[in-house]
Structure formats: C-alpha cells, structure tokens
Amino acid sequence: MQTTQQLPVQIKRIWALSAVGSLCMGVLITVGLGVANWLWNWPFWLVWVALGLTIVEFIVELALVPYRYRFSEYVITDNAVEIQSGFIFRNRIAIPIARIQNVTLKAGPLMQWQHLEQVVIATAATTHDIEGVQTAVATRLRELIMARAMEVQDNDL
Known part of the structure; x- marks a missing residue:
C-alpha cells in the first residue's frame, strides 16, 4: 500500500x-x-x-x-504511516512504524451505518487517526500496520 x-x-x-x-x-x-x-x-x-x-x-x-474530503488522505509505507489533511492549513503527520504501539478501530452509530471505521494509531506520546475507511480496509490497515511494527521491533532485538 x-x-x-x-x-x-x-x-x-x-x-x-x-x-x-x-x-x-x-x-x-x-x-x-x-x-x-x-x-x-x-x-x-x-x-x-x-x-x-x-x-x-x-x-x-x-x-x-x-x-475537507479533497485534502484528506493517507499512505502506509515501509517506514511510516503518513496522514494529510487540509490545504490552506495543511497538516501532514508521519508516524514512524517503529514508534507505533497499538492500532484501534472505532465506529460510532453513524460510522457503522455507513460501514466505516476510524483507525486510531497510538504511540507512547499521542494518538493519530485516519478519520474513516471502509470496515474491510480498516481491518487490513490494522493488520498491516501492526505486522510492520512487530517486524521493526523484532529487528531491533
């Protein structure tokens, strides 16, 4: 991805x-x-x-x-999860895979109604989120991010 x-x-x-x-x-x-x-x-x-x-x-x-829709996007690389939002007030976040401790999926009633989930990425210092992706994609993202985080941790040992 x-x-x-x-x-x-x-x-x-x-x-x-x-x-x-x-x-x-x-x-x-x-x-x-x-x-x-x-x-x-x-x-x-x-x-x-x-x-x-x-x-x-x-x-x-x-x-x-x-x-907001036009300028909200994300990318998963080998080294980081990058989340971008905004154009005038641009917010670009790169979360190093090595720093990720947990990935949680959240969905309130409206998100469930639209078959979407919020992907919450936790590090030791803070959390970041991908605001809403389809349920199947959210599950794949969680598995992919956690697998890469585990690989990095295993390589560090």
Missing part, C-alpha cells in the same frame, strides 16, 4: 451529519438563551447573537465538507 489513499466518499455524509448535529446543539443553546430572557430578563441580543453564530457555523462547516 505505497500509493496515497483517499478517504471513502461516505465520510462526506458523516461530516455533513456532524454539521447538522452542531446546528441542533446551537439551536438548543439559542432556545435556552430565549428561555433565560423570558424568565430572568437576560438581554435579548444574546438570542440573536447565538442564532447568528449557529447559522454561520453550520454554513461554514457544511461548505468545508468537499474541501
């Missing part, structure tokens, strides 16, 4: 649903501020500010889904 891999298209649906979840949370906060205004005479402009921020955040998050 030396070539750069794009995340599956289904991840865009997950990100869009995440934006809808943020919208719902923002609406709940806005309603809470409206109730606080009604019960305790809090300033009404707080409701308008919360509503405005909620709408702007939703639009921006939704608009960034294609951008």
